[in-house]
Amino acid sequence: MTELEIPPEEWMAGHPPPAERTVRFADGSYYRWPRLRWSFSHMEQLVPTKAAWRGPGAAHALPVEPVALDHLEVETTDGTAMRWEEVMSSTHTDALAVMHRGHLVHEEYFGATGPHDRHLLMSCNKSMVGTVAECLIHEGTLDDRTLVSTIIPELASSAWAEATVRQVMDMTVGMRFEENYLDPESDVWTFLRATGMIPGGSGDPTIFEFLAAIAPEGPHGEVFAYREPNIFVLGWLVRRVAGKDLATLASEWVWRHIGAEHDWLYMVDGTGAETTAAATLRDFVRFGSLILRGGEVAGRRVLDPDVVSAILGGGDPEVFARGGYDTLPGWSYRSQWWYRHVEGRVCPVARGAHGQVLYLDPANDLVVVRFGSSPQPPSALLDHVMWPMIDAITARLVD
Amino acid sequence: MTELEIPPEEWMAGHPPPAERTVRFADGSYYRWPRLRWSFSHMEQLVPTKAAWRGPGAAHALPVEPVALDHLEVETTDGTAMRWEEVMSSTHTDALAVMHRGHLVHEEYFGATGPHDRHLLMSCNKSMVGTVAECLIHEGTLDDRTLVSTIIPELASSAWAEATVRQVMDMTVGMRFEENYLDPESDVWTFLRATGMIPGGSGDPTIFEFLAAIAPEGPHGEVFAYREPNIFVLGWLVRRVAGKDLATLASEWVWRHIGAEHDWLYMVDGTGAETTAAATLRDFVRFGSLILRGGEVAGRRVLDPDVVSAILGGGDPEVFARGGYDTLPGWSYRSQWWYRHVEGRVCPVARGAHGQVLYLDPANDLVVVRFGSSPQPPSALLDHVMWPMIDAITARLVD
Numbered sequence: 001m002t003e004l005e006i007p008p009e010e011w012m013a014g015h016p017p018p019a020e021r022t023v024r025f026a027d028g029s030y031y032r033w034p035r036l037r038w039s040f041s042h043m044e045q046l047v048p049t050k051a052a053w054r055g056p057g058a059a060h061a062l063p064v065e066p067v068a069l070d071h072l073e074v075e076t077t078d079g080t081a082m083r084w085e086e087v088m089s090s091t092h093t094d095a096l097a098v099m100h101r102g103h104l105v106h107e108e109y110f111g112a113t114g115p116h117d118r119h120l121l122m123s124c125n126k127s128m129v130g131t132v133a134e135c136l137i138h139e140g141t142l143d144d145r146t147l148v149s150t151i152i153p154e155l156a157s158s159a160w161a162e163a164t165v166r167q168v169m170d171m172t173v174g175m176r177f178e179e180n181y182l183d184p185e186s187d188v189w190t191f192l193r194a195t196g197m198i199p200g201g202s203g204d205p206t207i208f209e210f211l212a213a214i215a216p217e218g219p220h221g222e223v224f225a226y227r228e229p230n231i232f233v234l235g236w237l238v239r240r241v242a243g244k245d246l247a248t249l250a251s252e253w254v255w256r257h258i259g260a261e262h263d264w265l266y267m268v269d270g271t272g273a274e275t276t277a278a279a280t281l282r283d284f285v286r287f288g289s290l291i292l293r294g295g296e297v298a299g300r301r302v303l304d305p306d307v308v309s310a311i312l313g314g315g316d317p318e319v320f321a322r323g324g325y326d327t328l329p330g331w332s333y334r335s336q337w338w339y340r341h342v343e344g345r346v347c348p349v350a351r352g353a354h355g356q357v358l359y360l361d362p363a364n365d366l367v368v369v370r371f372g373s374s375p376q377p378p379s380a381l382l383d384h385v386m387w388p389m390i391d392a393i394t395a396r397l398v399d
Numbered sequence: 400m401t402e403l404e405i406p407p408e409e410w411m412a413g414h415p416p417p418a419e420r421t422v423r424f425a426d427g428s429y430y431r432w433p434r435l436r437w438s439f440s441h442m443e444q445l446v447p448t449k450a451a452w453r454g455p456g457a458a459h460a461l462p463v464e465p466v467a468l469d470h471l472e473v474e475t476t477d478g479t480a481m482r483w484e485e486v487m488s489s490t491h492t493d494a495l496a497v498m499h500r501g502h503l504v505h506e507e508y509f510g511a512t513g514p515h516d517r518h519l520l521m522s523c524n525k526s527m528v529g530t531v532a533e534c535l536i537h538e539g540t541l542d543d544r545t546l547v548s549t550i551i552p553e554l555a556s557s558a559w560a561e562a563t564v565r566q567v568m569d570m571t572v573g574m575r576f577e578e579n580y581l582d583p584e585s586d587v588w589t590f591l592r593a594t595g596m597i598p599g600g601s602g603d604p605t606i607f608e609f610l611a612a613i614a615p616e617g618p619h620g621e622v623f624a625y626r627e628p629n630i631f632v633l634g635w636l637v638r639r640v641a642g643k644d645l646a647t648l649a650s651e652w653v654w655r656h657i658g659a660e661h662d663w664l665y666m667v668d669g670t671g672a673e674t675t676a677a678a679t680l681r682d683f684v685r686f687g688s689l690i691l692r693g694g695e696v697a698g699r700r701v702l703d704p705d706v707v708s709a710i711l712g713g714g715d716p717e718v719f720a721r722g723g724y725d726t727l728p729g730w731s732y733r734s735q736w737w738y739r740h741v742e743g744r745v746c747p748v749a750r751g752a753h754g755q756v757l758y759l760d761p762a763n764d765l766v767v768v769r770f771g772s773s774p775q776p777p778s779a780l781l782d783h784v785m786w787p788m789i790d791a792i793t794a795r796l797v798d
Contacts, residue, residue, distance in 0.1 A: 012670075012671050015635065015638040015639050015642075015644070015672070016605070016607050016670040016671075016672060017670060017671065022669070022670055022671075024669055025447070026669075044443070044447065044448050044449065044450065045447050045448070045449050045667055045671055046447050047447060048424070048443065048444050048445050048446060048447065049443050049444070049448065050443065050444050051443065051661075053515060053661070056457060056458035056660050057457050057458075058455065058456050058457040059455035059456075116452060206415070208415050236414065239414040240414050243414075245414070261455050262452070262662075263661075263662070268444055270421070270423055270425075271411075271415040271416055271421055272411050272415075272416065272421075272444055273414070273415060
């Protein structure tokens with residue numbers, strides 16, 4: 001049996017697992033396909049983590065009302081018709097949940113992912129950071145008009161020196177940083193080593209040194225340019241102004257109020273700074289539902305209405321269009337949330353590498369969470385099928 | 400300021416922390432004093448872990464009824480009188496809780512440990528493994544008369560080849576293994592490297608290879624000999640017979656039924672096998688209370704009465720006496736629990752290196768949990784003050 005034939009759930013199976021089915025962090029194998037199919041649902045067993053506590057209360061029940069989706073057909077943007085099952089398997093889906101009008105109408109797990117496994121969210125975490133930042137802005141602890149270097153003097157010679165907090169939140173900082181996951185020499189890989197997400201050498205800079213050395217390039221505030229380092233800078237900003245770590249902030253502002261079943265888990269770098277995060281499928285639905293329903297859970301207010309409005313309102317499609325993200329026509333970006341503008345609806349999206357999606361359609365009272373572990377990181381490689389799939393789900397439920 | 404003057408809570412403080420206050424696993428510094436004072440309460444931020452889930456329900460409240468203990472004087476077994484405060488600080492106490500007649504009469508945190516930090520339990524975890532093993536015996540999945548090598552053929556040439564499961568549980572296996580934490584060449588350090596608890600070289604054996612190579616020495620079943628590898632072998636046995644990992648078993652049999660506030664966290668080695676564990680102070684009180692109260696939580700049965708009887712009954716003091724543990728006169732050992740026999744009472748004790756103690760006094764309806772981070776591992780170095788301290792607490796509450 002070749003590695004490619006090993007079912008995702010059979011990595012690390014056995015007491016002990018056979019050596020050839022062991023997944024390790026140190027040799028980098030955990031992040032290589034196909035092992036990453038197992039890793040993405042068991043990160044805490046591979047790397048250090050920091051928990052955003054769920055609080056002491058009982059989990060908030062999600063009422064279940066199943067709707068069959070498996071007969072759906074999906075026509076991709078390049079015109080290919082795919083059966084539902086084919087959509088699931090060809091995009092390496094690990095889990096899918098659909099909540100409509102407050103009911104869980106679909107919940108399905110594949111491969112190595114179970115209902116109590118926390119799946120890596122990759123950059124979806126940025127939408128949590130953005131939400132926390134909006135809370136701190138509303139509270140008055142953070143002013144989004146402030147220059148980054150005022151709060152973090154260590155960045156005074158970097159790309160962020162003259163950028164505002166808002167420009168970081170909206171990803172319009174002009175910087176010399178190449179983010180091409182398909183090129184092993186791209187800056188993004190040095191960045192991932194510096195964050196500790198993939199093993200580095202002893203000569204690698206810390207994430208703080210790495211960020212301080214990124215040079216400015218072009219104007220700020222004019223063009224949407226998705227660059228991972230902004231997420232970390234925003235995390236640094238909120239940690240610095242609040243004097244608390246991101247795990248504590250995420251728990252205090254959000255996670256301990258939504259009736260989560262499990263803690264939200266942050267990966268941490270060697271300095272204890274949070275990088276990306278992991279959550280269970282149902283808990284990420286709960287997070288999405290919080291935003292969708294105006295910041296309330298079961299009639300109890302969790303987020304201020306202003307915070308939620310700031311998130312639900314969407315960004316500026318013109319600024320976005322200048323970025324040249326061809327697979328996302330008409331989209332916008334704000335406060336570390338993506339927005340799909342479709343038929344007059346503004347749908348907030350959290351989106352992470354290898355196929356992680358949280359999709360909110362407030363007008364249709366719909367939440368979709370989709371976890372995946374596709375071989376290549378770029379979300380753009382899945383866009384041709386992801387949005388048609390979501391439209392097929394929407395049509396099934398709404399029409 | 401020298402390292403010894405840094406308060407435990409100031410390691411890793413800051414966003415980012417200064418390099419000289421950073422604690423890392425890779426260089427082994429996390430396990431060296433004084434850094435270990437911080438590490439012991441934040442293990443999950445340093446190493447991979449696997450959670451024993453607390454379940455979806457609300458935390459079980461612990462009614463609080465404070466009783467002042469700070470005026471107590473403690474006379475150590477070598478005749479020194481110590482003030483309460485001195486007892487706390489000189490033994491490097493991180494947290495202390497006392498539950499009497501179902502009420503939390505004392506709860507105190509020091510240094511780097513807070514109410515929501517999971518403190519390393521070191522070998523206290525063995526009492527969880529022993530409890531799970533008793534559950535599996537009662538269920539019929541595990542027979543304690545079976546030879547270890549019948550269940551784990553990999554150990555057929557080792558010290559455990561002719562030992563029974565019971566002898567592993569009661570620590571009466573004759574093996575060539577030197578457990579002297581004060582000698583850096585002692586087998587126990589190779590063992591800890593093999594488990595991944597301290598960083599090892601690439602030439603180190605896996606824990607499974609290491610155990611298979613431990614030779615028999617002397618008879619089994621006759622002399623109590625506390626040897627850490629037995630804990631791992633028992634964990635291997637229960638994993639093998641149940642076909643589940645220890646985290647799942649601990650959650651299914653115990654942790655998800657006691658109203659814990661937080662998950663129980665296992666450290667894992669490179670094969671995913673659980674080594675030691677961490678829990679919050681209150682949650683370890685809840686575990687102790689479960690055993691003390693006959694396996695019930697809030698009137699709901701969690702453990703079978705036979706399982707609890709097997710734990711509460713104590714071991715054979717004669718077998719124990721042959722082991723020569725001079726600081727523990729009249730004690731016994733069974734099913735990975737220690738027992739203090741005092742004035743006709745049999746008091747189960749979970750006990751771990753660097754000062755971890757769970758003390759149950761069923762006759763007096765008393766639970767004491769004490770976490771510490773003393774410079775040297777051996778529990779024996781603290782016995783002269785630990786048991787007099789507990790007797791002083793008992794006298795204060797009971798008389």
